[in-house]
Amino acid sequence: xxxxxxxxxxxxxxxxxxxxxEELATFNSLLEYKEVPKKxxxxxEGEACQFEAYIISGCIRTYFIDENGAEVVLxxxxxxxxxxDIASFHEGxxxxxxxxxxxxxxxxxxxxxxKEELLIKIPKFERVFRLMLQRNLSVTQNRLINNITKSATDxxxxxxxxxxxxxxxxxxxxxxxxxxxxxxxxxxVRAKLAKK
Amino acid sequence: xxxxxxxxxxxxxxxxxxxxxEELATFNSLLEYKEVPKKxxxxxEGEACQFEAYIISGCIRTYFIDENGAEVVLxxxxxxxxxxDIASFHEGxxxxxxxxxxxxxxxxxxxxxxKEELLIKIPKFERVFRLMLQRNLSVTQNRLINNITKSATDxxxxxxxxxxxxxxxxxxxxxxxxxxxxxxxxxxVRAKLAKK
DNA sequence: TTCATTTCTTGTCCTAGTTCAATGTTTTAG
DNA sequence: CTAAAACATTGAACTAGGACAAGAAATGAA
Numbered sequence: 001x002x003x004x005x006x007x008x009x010x011x012x013x014x015x016x017x018x019x020x021x022e023e024l025a026t027f028n029s030l031l032e033y034k035e036v037p038k039k040x041x042x043x044x045e046g047e048a049c050q051f052e053a054y055i056i057s058g059c060i061r062t063y064f065i066d067e068n069g070a071e072v073v074l075x076x077x078x079x080x081x082x083x084x085d086i087a088s089f090h091e092g093x094x095x096x097x098x099x100x101x102x103x104x105x106x107x108x109x110x111x112x113x114x115k116e117e118l119l120i121k122i123p124k125f126e127r128v129f130r131l132m133l134q135r136n137l138s139v140t141q142n143r144l145i146n147n148i149t150k151s152a153t154d155x156x157x158x159x160x161x162x163x164x165x166x167x168x169x170x171x172x173x174x175x176x177x178x179x180x181x182x183x184x185x186x187x188x189v190r191a192k193l194a195k196k
Numbered sequence: 197x198x199x200x201x202x203x204x205x206x207x208x209x210x211x212x213x214x215x216x217x218e219e220l221a222t223f224n225s226l227l228e229y230k231e232v233p234k235k236x237x238x239x240x241e242g243e244a245c246q247f248e249a250y251i252i253s254g255c256i257r258t259y260f261i262d263e264n265g266a267e268v269v270l271x272x273x274x275x276x277x278x279x280x281d282i283a284s285f286h287e288g289x290x291x292x293x294x295x296x297x298x299x300x301x302x303x304x305x306x307x308x309x310x311k312e313e314l315l316i317k318i319p320k321f322e323r324v325f326r327l328m329l330q331r332n333l334s335v336t337q338n339r340l341i342n343n344i345t346k347s348a349t350d351x352x353x354x355x356x357x358x359x360x361x362x363x364x365x366x367x368x369x370x371x372x373x374x375x376x377x378x379x380x381x382x383x384x385v386r387a388k389l390a391k392k
Numbered sequence: 393t394t395c396a397t398t399t400c401t402t403g404t405c406c407t408a409g410t411t412c413a414a415t416g417t418t419t420t421a422g
Numbered sequence: 423c424t425a426a427a428a429c430a431t432t433g434a435a436c437t438a439g440g441a442c443a444a445g446a447a448a449t450g451a452a
Contacts, residue, residue: 151438151439152438152439181439181440182439182440182441184439184440184441184442185438185439185440188439
């Protein structure tokens, strides 16, 4: 049962580097497994983020509250994604973000301590986390570029082609927030698209 | 003379981790020093990025051409910043970016090979590069947030307070592009701000 | 099954920012 | 020192998208 979950995460990390079975076993022994119901906060503004979470199943959003008091969605997370406030996690500094489950979730968690232990025992994992960061950076850069150069319609089309499963799983106004447009306008964009 | 430059970069990396003098000497021996005149391209679209550059002095911009053929500035680099297309550098994949010097530059360069060699000889440097990536990610996230939530005026004010030396060094339309607004509108924003 | 809450849609009016075009200013190359 | 580029400013006309309001649909808890 849980072995399936280990297999799932092992498959993912094995895309970054080649690990022996013993190494993977050590890796797995350091993971904390956790099930979390929907609408649970894994992190709130002001807290130090104590985890890097790997999503076995479920759906999560990361957001913060801007100066005007509006929620801004920073990231959605689904199966096989990592979720954390990396800066807060590494520096122990208070986070500006909220991390909330949108569906019941099955997660593997690292604490700062277990991550440290893993990296000391198997330095090859540095590579895994570096690649994660790089991918994260490149996703964020892409999003920034889309935000600067594309119309609301194009941003939405890009989103659904990039993440085809998400629109069925999360509220539309969360997607609007992620895209940086108003919920009402997204609705109008969709209406216009549907007419074709 | 060049020793000053080594001291400069050593001081920076020593903020990330503690290194012995021998380690720093090894580090320095792997750096390639290069002087580059202004308006030189370090990277063009389609090329594989062969360097991670540390800027001793000078100013650089990274940009790409969007679907409509317009330049979009992704990043400015000045003293003590690192510049590269990290994805392209690590994967050897063709870059979508241009990297151009805006002033005469003094640089230290890593190639994929020398970086690899450094990380093998002194694994502690993994940390330096990971922190670089994290900082980069957090800058990019911040910029995205500003882009989504702030008005043109606020974005500009945020920019000049965050990077007070850059406005005197680079063309205004490059800053407009970085902020994701038109050059004309930035000019109007500035005119309005000046009136107060 | 019902009532309440959350989510989605649609319309009207409004504004921040764009585009285009003309003019002025600064920088650069020879 | 001069001509040519590159850059910056200003104005007028236009538009993508926002804010607000009110109703419809879906979800969910009891």
